[in-house]
Each structure stands twice: as C-alpha cells, then as structure tokens.
Amino acid sequence: MTLFLYVILAPFLFAILLFGIGQQNFKRITLLASILPIALFGYFLSLTPTVINGDVLTSFTEWVPSLGINLDFRLDNLALLFSLLITGVGSIVFLYTSQYLKGHPKLLRFYIFLTVFMGAMIGLVTSNNILTLFIFWELTSISSFFLISFNNTEASSRKSAIIALTITGLGGLALLAFAVLAGELTGTYSIAEMLQSPEVFANNAYTSYLILFLFLAAFTKSAQFPFHFWLPGAMKAPTPVSTYLHSATMVKAGIYLLLRFTPHFNGNESFFIILLFVGGFTMLYAAINTLFKTDLKGILAYSTIGALGIIVFLIGIGTAASITAAIVFIVVHALYKASLFLVTGTIDHQAGTRDITKLGGLRKALLPLAIAGFIAALSSGGFPPTIGFIGKDLIYESTLNASINPTLLTTIAVITNIFMVFAGLIVGVKPFSGSKPESLGAIKKPHFILWLMPMLLAALSLIFGLFPQWVEVLFTHQITPLLTSVESPHLAIWHGFNLILLLSAITIISGIIIYFFWKPNHRKEQQIKRIEYLSPRSISLQFAQLFHNTSYFLTRVFQNGYLRRYIMIILVLLTLVFGIHIFINPRIFLSLKDIKALNWNEVVILFMMLISILFTVFTKSRLTAIAGMGVLGYTMCFIFVFYGAPDLAMTQFSIDTLTVILFVLVVYRLPKYLKLSNPTNRIRDGIIATSFGTFLAFTIIEIMNETPVKSTTAFYAENAYLLAKGKNVVNVILVDFRGFDTMIEVSVLSIAAIGVFALLKLHLKKHEK
Known part of the structure; x- marks a missing residue:
C-alpha cells in the first residue's frame, strides 16, 4: 500500500521542507508546522474502523534485500494504538510549542528535531522488519539527544543529553543483538513471520540470550530500574519535549517492544x-x-x-x-x-x-x-x-x-x-x-x-x-x-x-x-540526597569517571601525539605476537630446492632496495630520506611486474608517486637537515625494526610451508564474472564481494578528510592557541 509508506516517510520529508524555509520565514508561519501531526492523526483515525474490523494494513518495499532489511510496515491494532498516541499528543505538543517557545531564536531547529522524532516513532511502531525497527529505534535516541540538549549553552543540559544517549544507546546495541540473533534462529527478519517459530523463543539454547537482549533494550528505553536515572535528568529539556518524549512516546517504545514480542515468549x-x-x-x-x-x-x-x-x-x-x-x-x-x-x-x-x-x-x-x-x-x-x-x-x-x-x-x-x-x-x-x-x-x-x-x-x-x-x-x-x-x-x-x-x-x-x-520541602530533599551515592546514577557516574581516568592514562602513554611512538607500539605488539607464536609452535622449515634461482634483474632490484633502505636510515637530509623511500616503493613495483601483477604495480606506482609529492610538500617549510635522535633511541628503534622484520620473515616461511586452501580462490575465480560481471577478480572482490568493507573504508577516509580540512580552516584566537 503505497500511501501508507508515504505517510510513514512524510515527517522526514516535512523536516527537510522546514529546513529549507529558514528561521526568519518560519517565525511567521509557526502554527503551520502543526499541520503534519494533525493530518497524520486524522489519517490514522480514519483507518480505525478498518483495523478494528480485523484488517491489517501492510506496505512492503525492498531496501537492502541482501541483508534482509526492507521497508516492511504493518498497521495492526497495537501499532494503531501507538500511532494515534504519537500523532494525537504530537498535534497537541506542536500547537503548544508555537506559543511556549514563541520568539526563540532556535525555534525552527526545535520543530525539525521534533518532526524527525515523530517520524522515527511512527516508523518504530509500524515496522514489521525487526532491522528496520532497530534503525527507527536508534533514530529516536539520536533525535531525542538533540531535543534534550536543546538549551545547549547549559552544561547540565548537555550532560543530561549525553547520559540519556549513553543509556538508550546501550539498549540500542542490545536490540541489534536481539534482532540479528532472532533473525538467524528463525530464518526471517519479519516480526509477523517470527511468530511461526514459537519453539525458538520458548525452548531454545539461545532463548536466555534473546530475553537478555530484549530486556536490556526495553528497560533502558522505558527507564526501568537500574536504568531509570536518565529520565529525571532529561527534564532539563523544554517542557514540550518532556511532554512528548517522556510521557507519551519515547519511553513507551520499550513498552511497545515488550508487548509486540510477548506472544513470542508465551511459553x-x-x-x-x-x-x-x-x-x-x-x-x-x-x-x-x-x-x-x-x-x-x-x-x-x-x-x-x-x-x-x-x-x-x-x-x-x-x-x-x-x-x-x-x-x-x-x-x-x-x-x-x-x-x-x-x-x-x-x-x-x-x-x-x-x-x-x-x-x-x-x-x-x-x-x-x-x-x-x-x-x-x-x-x-x-x-x-x-x-x-x-x-x-x-x-x-x-x-x-x-x-x-x-x-x-x-x-x-x-x-x-x-x-x-x-x-x-x-x-x-x-x-x-x-x-x-x-x-x-x-x-x-x-x-x-x-x-x-x-x-x-x-x-x-x-x-x-x-x-x-x-x-x-x-x-x-x-x-x-x-x-x-x-x-x-x-x-x-x-x-x-x-x-x-x-x-x-x-x-x-x-x-x-x-x-x-x-x-x-528542600530539607527533606537534601536528606534523601545523603544516600544518593548508593543510587544507580552515582554508581554509573563513578564508573564513567574511572573509565575516563583509565582512558586518559592509556592515551597519555600510547597516544602521546608522536607518530613514531604509534608505529613503535604497533611493531612491538606484532613482534610479541609473532614471536610468541613461533616459540610456542615452531614450524619453520625452508627447502632450498624449492627456491627458484635468482635472475640478474631480481638481484639488481634487491641491491637497489638495500641501497635505498641504507640511504633512508642513515641520511641526515629529509629530502634524501624521502627520495630513498620513493626508490624503495618503485623497486616494489618492479617485483610486482616480475611476478605477473601489473595492476598492483600500477597501484603501487601511483601511491608512491603521490606519497613522495605529499612528503615533499609537508617538509617544504621544515629545516633541510634532520636533527637525529640520541643514539640510545636509534639503537632501540633498530632492535625493534630488526626483530619485527625477522619474526615477520619467519611467519612468511611458516605460511609457505602450509598447504594452501584453494576453495576461496576458486570461488572468486569462478564467480567474479558470473555474479559481478567483472573480469578483474581483485576489483570485483573489493567492490562487490567485500563492498561493505570498501564502503566503510571510504567513509573513514572521508571523515578523516573532513577533519583535516576543519583543522586547516581552524582560526584560533591568541589565547586559544
């Protein structure tokens, strides 16, 4: 039913529309923002006779079918009850806000977040796909974070919002675990279809885990002891937020979850x-x-x-x-x-x-x-x-x-x-x-x-x-x-x-x-605060402070701002891992008969690599060190060519060229010559580098002695063109078979690029530098 889907997506489209109006124009038409919740309430109210008679309205649209995530929505009697509360109370709150926050400089922002929250709640209670329900669940937490911290100039509001997001975020992770586990056990992510597998929820080895994850999600969202303390703190939000989120909607999300899955656990x-x-x-x-x-x-x-x-x-x-x-x-x-x-x-x-x-x-x-x-x-x-x-x-x-x-x-x-x-x-x-x-x-x-x-x-x-x-x-x-x-x-x-x-x-x-x-009176209130240290809130904040102090200590030790320290820690850890493995289970054997005789061109390349490494390590000039690293990278390109991997050679060539250029740009304004570290540090670094290289070589030799498993290679070779229509197997693996990995890597690089750009554009005042 397409109209039903549009109704669910309407709040998000309306929020985008509000954003486009702008703050100044919105001040003159504030009351019009209430049109959407009133219209949605009227829509759900008009469906009441149909749903009461036993009809269930559904809408199904594929979204990410490979992961089982679909825009699958279902309006039955339980969903209708919550939808009427969400839109009915929402209409009241939207109208009330027009006068309560009249003239507020951030009124438009408030309505946008309130609209997004309403849409997330409607999507949550009507979702028939449990992964889609999880997405809307998290969206309610995020939008409520911005609503609770609306008065963001006050430290107490920011702290309350962070506590609320932390507690409900913990529940969100539990809900994700429940969704994935329930989906794998029942073979479906459809909530309605899960009812066809009652034995999974009533008598299964994983039933206790399902109950644990479900309760963590519901109890954190619906403020059950000992997770309740985020709710009183959230009262720092404006009254319309407290009215809407903390009485009628958001805190009822956990209740809805329990009611929705109660039939699954009847036994x-x-x-x-x-x-x-x-x-x-x-x-x-x-x-x-x-x-x-x-x-x-x-x-x-x-x-x-x-x-x-x-x-x-x-x-x-x-x-x-x-x-x-x-x-x-x-x-x-x-x-x-x-x-x-x-x-x-x-x-x-x-x-x-x-x-x-x-x-x-x-x-x-x-x-x-x-x-x-x-x-x-x-x-x-x-x-x-x-x-x-x-x-x-x-x-x-x-x-x-x-x-x-x-x-x-x-x-x-x-x-x-x-x-x-x-x-x-x-x-x-x-x-x-x-x-x-x-x-x-x-x-x-x-x-x-x-x-x-x-x-x-x-x-x-x-x-x-x-x-x-x-x-x-x-x-x-x-x-x-x-x-x-x-x-x-x-x-x-x-x-x-x-x-x-x-x-x-x-x-x-x-x-x-x-x-x-x-x-x-305040005297009685202060008396009860004497045992506040025993409350879940105080215990949680003490744990958070301990976690913060520990993190601060570890950061000062391991993340001190020097790249050489980071590399040293990584290499020491890897050396320990490789070394422990080799000493516990030594399987190093290298047959000289299996080693192919070196060609003259390979000897030349190895000689060039050795010379470039020595130049890089012992030179006192930054530019010479960069040149040595560049030569080392280019010699690796030749090795790839010799062993039949021209695509890797071209990739390596491009990366090394770009790296050399970037290094030259970075050191352009630095002194021409390096100020070498003291001999003790250089000896230490030499031992670490030599140890790591040695143990890595041993590990490679051990891998060479293992019988290779060709099943994965055969799968990609056979299916690269059939399934992904690509002849370059490496590219197909990166883009199609491991597309999510690549997408996440691109996202990480994009975030890093935004951070670098922000730092480049940062203009600090003199006292801030």
Whole structure:
C-alpha cells in the first residue's frame, strides 16, 4: 500500500521542507508546522474502523534485500494504538510549542528535531522488519539527544543529553543483538513471520540470550530500574519535549517492544517473572521518590518511571486481564501525564518557577489551567469518573487474580498507587490552591493555547472515563486477543461493591491524607540526597569517571601525539605476537630446492632496495630520506611486474608517486637537515625494526610451508564474472564481494578528510592557541 509508506516517510520529508524555509520565514508561519501531526492523526483515525474490523494494513518495499532489511510496515491494532498516541499528543505538543517557545531564536531547529522524532516513532511502531525497527529505534535516541540538549549553552543540559544517549544507546546495541540473533534462529527478519517459530523463543539454547537482549533494550528505553536515572535528568529539556518524549512516546517504545514480542515468549515462564520483579520494584521505588521532590518536573519524572514500572509489572502478570490493564493504562498515562506536563510548562512560563514550595493560589490568574490540572490529577490518582479510575481497578483485578502471590502483588500495587495519588495532587492541585506567595508577583494570563492544550487532554481523560466502551472498542477488544489469544474483560466504571472497589477507596483516601499531611520541602530533599551515592546514577557516574581516568592514562602513554611512538607500539605488539607464536609452535622449515634461482634483474632490484633502505636510515637530509623511500616503493613495483601483477604495480606506482609529492610538500617549510635522535633511541628503534622484520620473515616461511586452501580462490575465480560481471577478480572482490568493507573504508577516509580540512580552516584566537 503505497500511501501508507508515504505517510510513514512524510515527517522526514516535512523536516527537510522546514529546513529549507529558514528561521526568519518560519517565525511567521509557526502554527503551520502543526499541520503534519494533525493530518497524520486524522489519517490514522480514519483507518480505525478498518483495523478494528480485523484488517491489517501492510506496505512492503525492498531496501537492502541482501541483508534482509526492507521497508516492511504493518498497521495492526497495537501499532494503531501507538500511532494515534504519537500523532494525537504530537498535534497537541506542536500547537503548544508555537506559543511556549514563541520568539526563540532556535525555534525552527526545535520543530525539525521534533518532526524527525515523530517520524522515527511512527516508523518504530509500524515496522514489521525487526532491522528496520532497530534503525527507527536508534533514530529516536539520536533525535531525542538533540531535543534534550536543546538549551545547549547549559552544561547540565548537555550532560543530561549525553547520559540519556549513553543509556538508550546501550539498549540500542542490545536490540541489534536481539534482532540479528532472532533473525538467524528463525530464518526471517519479519516480526509477523517470527511468530511461526514459537519453539525458538520458548525452548531454545539461545532463548536466555534473546530475553537478555530484549530486556536490556526495553528497560533502558522505558527507564526501568537500574536504568531509570536518565529520565529525571532529561527534564532539563523544554517542557514540550518532556511532554512528548517522556510521557507519551519515547519511553513507551520499550513498552511497545515488550508487548509486540510477548506472544513470542508465551511459553517461557522466566520471561514473565523477570518482568514482574523489575516492574514491581521500579514502580514502588519511583513512587516513593515522588515524596521528596520539590520541582514539578522532577515529581512528574519519577511518577512517569512509576507508571512505566506499573505497565511492565502488568505485562509480567501475563493474563488477559493484566494485558488489558496495561493497554488501558498506556492510554490513561499518556493523557493525564501529558496534560500535567503542559500544566507545569505553563506555570513555569507565567510564574517563572517550578518549585512547589514557592507556588500556590494560581487559580485566580490561571483558572482554565487549574481546571485542566485538577481533572488530570483526578485521572492520575484514579478518581471516578475518569479513565484513571477504570485503569486502577483493572490493575487490582489483575493482581488479585495473579498466579504468583496475589496478596503481595496487590499490596505493592496499592502502595504504589497511593503515592501516585499524592504525586498527581501535588502537581495538578497544589500550585492552584491556597494563597499566592508574595514572591510570585503579578501573574499574567497566558495565551489561550497554553491552557487549551492541557485542557483537551484532561477532557479526554474525563470523556473516556464516562464512556469506557470507546476505549474498549478502539483498543482492548482487539489488542488483548492479539497478545494473549483470550478475550479481554469488559470495561465499565461501575462493577458493584467488591474488594476492588474497597482497594480503590483505600488508595484514594490514603493518597489524600498524605497530600494534606506531607509537605515536600528542600530539607527533606537534601536528606534523601545523603544516600544518593548508593543510587544507580552515582554508581554509573563513578564508573564513567574511572573509565575516563583509565582512558586518559592509556592515551597519555600510547597516544602521546608522536607518530613514531604509534608505529613503535604497533611493531612491538606484532613482534610479541609473532614471536610468541613461533616459540610456542615452531614450524619453520625452508627447502632450498624449492627456491627458484635468482635472475640478474631480481638481484639488481634487491641491491637497489638495500641501497635505498641504507640511504633512508642513515641520511641526515629529509629530502634524501624521502627520495630513498620513493626508490624503495618503485623497486616494489618492479617485483610486482616480475611476478605477473601489473595492476598492483600500477597501484603501487601511483601511491608512491603521490606519497613522495605529499612528503615533499609537508617538509617544504621544515629545516633541510634532520636533527637525529640520541643514539640510545636509534639503537632501540633498530632492535625493534630488526626483530619485527625477522619474526615477520619467519611467519612468511611458516605460511609457505602450509598447504594452501584453494576453495576461496576458486570461488572468486569462478564467480567474479558470473555474479559481478567483472573480469578483474581483485576489483570485483573489493567492490562487490567485500563492498561493505570498501564502503566503510571510504567513509573513514572521508571523515578523516573532513577533519583535516576543519583543522586547516581552524582560526584560533591568541589565547586559544
């Protein structure tokens, strides 16, 4: 389906279009940037009836078929859910940004990165080729890096972006390992076709590795303990970034990955136990941390980690009820958390602070915003009649009917949700209640977009709560059977008086009590920081510092800036390798009968080589040394000619000619004569060079005694023309059979050339030199 492919590629084309508009022109048409996410949301919404009826939209285009990488996209119910969240919340964020960052000198850059990120997320959730999914996965990490470090003049923003990229980059490597291993085991890189090989995931020697790689990818992206610490640091980004990436989309990528591959591991008990443990610990740990934060975005960051832990926890339970609860909670969390982030952004925009100890009484100046925050806080705490209430009930239904210790699981869920009630009230209600501190001064009314966008999201939380059948029809009715092969439970706001209702009441009342009696302040925040050294963040930073110090030491020793030191280290290492091999397993034997008698021309060439080497080593003139090296290179050309390799001779001739010219240009401005090093160094260098040459000669003799294996030679000789249509076997190997090697080499040389060019063009100020 070609239109589907164009829709997926549209954000990247739109980003290029925005780049071409330019910053000055873009200021006048900022709102038009929101057209794309709104149009994409409308497109996916129009496909909803089709997908709900069980149809799956697909698009397949070959990309790199030799590696199994294809533009293979598939829109089923799970992909549709995430696509609607990505484009729906994206539309809200794009509109909100037009006023929140109005007049910012880098506004165009922000929209470009935001658009690329949206496209990467859409590509990720619709990819049916796991290698293509990996490419989009990495693109989300890269684009989020630029968004988190948007305020790049601040060192804290740069550091947070680097930490986020490091952690999610680690997950990206794990995902690549999972993709390659799963593809090799199943014989396909199609995610849908992998389901046809359940034995690979449920009972295989490599299953534990598959689980490890999948979990590393998902846990790093979705901020599960102990990889969670990058998310609070990412709050240095502007509020629209926090709203979009860290509540509704990027952090849900790991959740999507787990949900997508859950059916593959249905027969593996350890898969679900690990999810249950990691998710349960993460949600409880993060929920407790919300008690000690005073920055609104800090509270939201840890409540986000807690919510992600809840979803992982629900997937780990592994029943139809828990999967339904996870799907509903994805929608619940996206709506209330995005709304609360936007409320926080508007408060910061108008009041100039996010410190909860300095906020209060803003309802008079920001009444519409207060209403939006109040509704979002109700959904966050699971108050009726919001969709959050239904989501909380589903969580308790899942834990009460779990197969593993339901009492313990329910207790953990209740404690976590109590703190989530507190966090929602602190962010959505506390800034607007009470009296306004005098330090805030006069608060101006915001542009209507700054309160309308969070109001829309909050209103959806209320509407979906009043009409839960919409969520059921749109998502759970189709997704739960897709993942578990079991019908999903019915969604309703009232199930009568039962234990679940009692637990909900305990949760809400306890959360309200904590809200009124526990007052976050900086003293409590500082007290909890006393044990910060035990946190995964501190341990990771200490390890990073140790790694940095070790790298610095090794660099100072081995990479000291002198080329002769680099060459010396390489030769010493190779000499040790050759020498150890020869002494451990000596197989040096040279039959004089097998050595062909030397011709007079070969004797002449060897004599010329010896003379040129002596001139190069003992001359005091740079130009003479260069000439000696040139003669040595040209004599090698003759050897190639004598032994039937004229193409290599021409290549060697060209390289040596160019090298001589470059050397002459380099030393043109240097003194004419060399200042020779001290005798000790020259003796040392002579020993190293002689030892290396000797052991290399021994190694060559050993190779000559080995029986050559001709299978590789025969393959290239037979297939060079048949497969690559080339008669020069060497060129065919370099360009076709080893094309990727050549491409990488060309890329490395290109990067080096750019670096050299940059250094040549570098103009340092006097104090910088």
